[in-house]
Amino acid sequence: MPTTPKILVLDSGAGCLSIAKEISQLISHVDITCFADIAMFPYGTLSDEILVARQVNLVSYLAPIVKPDLVVVACNTASTVALDALRNKFDMPFIGVVPAIKPAVKLTRSGAIGVLATPATVKRPYTQQLIGEFADKTEVFMHGSNKLVLLSEQYIVSRNIDSSILKHELNLLLKKSVKPIDVVVLACTHFPLLQQLLANENTDSSIQWVDSGRAIAQRAQFWLGELKLPTAGEHAKKLELRFSGTKQSVLAAANNYANFAATYFARHQYKSIIVHTDDI
Numbered sequence: 001m002p003t004t005p006k007i008l009v010l011d012s013g014a015g016c017l018s019i020a021k022e023i024s025q026l027i028s029h030v031d032i033t034c035f036a037d038i039a040m041f042p043y044g045t046l047s048d049e050i051l052v053a054r055q056v057n058l059v060s061y062l063a064p065i066v067k068p069d070l071v072v073v074a075c076n077t078a079s080t081v082a083l084d085a086l087r088n089k090f091d092m093p094f095i096g097v098v099p100a101i102k103p104a105v106k107l108t109r110s111g112a113i114g115v116l117a118t119p120a121t122v123k124r125p126y127t128q129q130l131i132g133e134f135a136d137k138t139e140v141f142m143h144g145s146n147k148l149v150l151l152s153e154q155y156i157v158s159r160n161i162d163s164s165i166l167k168h169e170l171n172l173l174l175k176k177s178v179k180p181i182d183v184v185v186l187a188c189t190h191f192p193l194l195q196q197l198l199a200n201e202n203t204d205s206s207i208q209w210v211d212s213g214r215a216i217a218q219r220a221q222f223w224l225g226e227l228k229l230p231t232a233g234e235h236a237k238k239l240e241l242r243f244s245g246t247k248q249s250v251l252a253a254a255n256n257y258a259n260f261a262a263t264y265f266a267r268h269q270y271k272s273i274i275v276h277t278d279d280i
Helices: 015-026 048-066 076-089 101-107 119-123 125-134 146-158 163-174 191-200 213-226 247-264
Strands: 006-011 031-036 070-073 112-117 139-144 183-186 208-210 237-244 270-278
Touching: 006 015, 006 048, 015 031, 015 191, 015 213, 015 237, 015 247, 031 048, 048 076, 048 237, 070 076, 070 213, 076 119, 101 112, 101 125, 101 183, 101 208, 112 119, 112 163, 119 125, 119 139, 139 163, 146 163, 146 191, 146 247, 163 191, 183 191, 191 208, 237 247, 247 270
Parallel strands: 006 031, 006 070, 031 237, 112 139, 112 183, 183 208, 237 270
Antiparallel strands: none
16 A cells, blocks of 8 residues: 655644645645644744754654654745754755745736735845845835734634734735735735635735745645655545644644634545644
């Protein structure tokens, strides 16, 4: 019987779900473990040194348990600072996340794109490097919002959030440009969870929304091929949700994530959703 590939997706919170969904849509034969490091949420407030050490410690702890074939670091900030350390220490593929500026530039007709990100991603020199490399002839406007990160976590809990905050944060981006911004990059893996809600708050239906989820899924598919692991087949796929923190401290969050995932992944053939807490 063919081995079922296993992918570990790491994030500080709900961003791991948006990436896992894209992988599920592209790869029919894969088990996914999402690890939400809510004990350290949000990553954007941590120093580079602490964040690198945390990522290395998490993989050291999780790899013997999950036995992943590859790991996705589903956070722009963590990807920027920790990928080199992870690749040097562990003998498995690591996939990082970067803002989807290159595809956004290809889509724009107005010549102006917007980037919704965390303040940490906006400030990163790497983000400016991407803009310089791929958007030298395009105007790029950025807005860093911690409020949207918090709202995405709230959305997991209640599905009921203050839409006026969504509208305000989006308008802070759109009003930066005299030209109409016709492509918005969701440059935080939490934000695709809010995409439809953001679109509902925008009266201009011409805006296209872009994120890096599909590209990450394609990269995962490539690596599974390189590892000669099957990416198609009939299989009762397993989705595992793991959370950092004591069982008592994360029990409510774990239940909320599981309830949300049951709907979010409903069309992706997951027969079971398994929940674990890890006191790490």
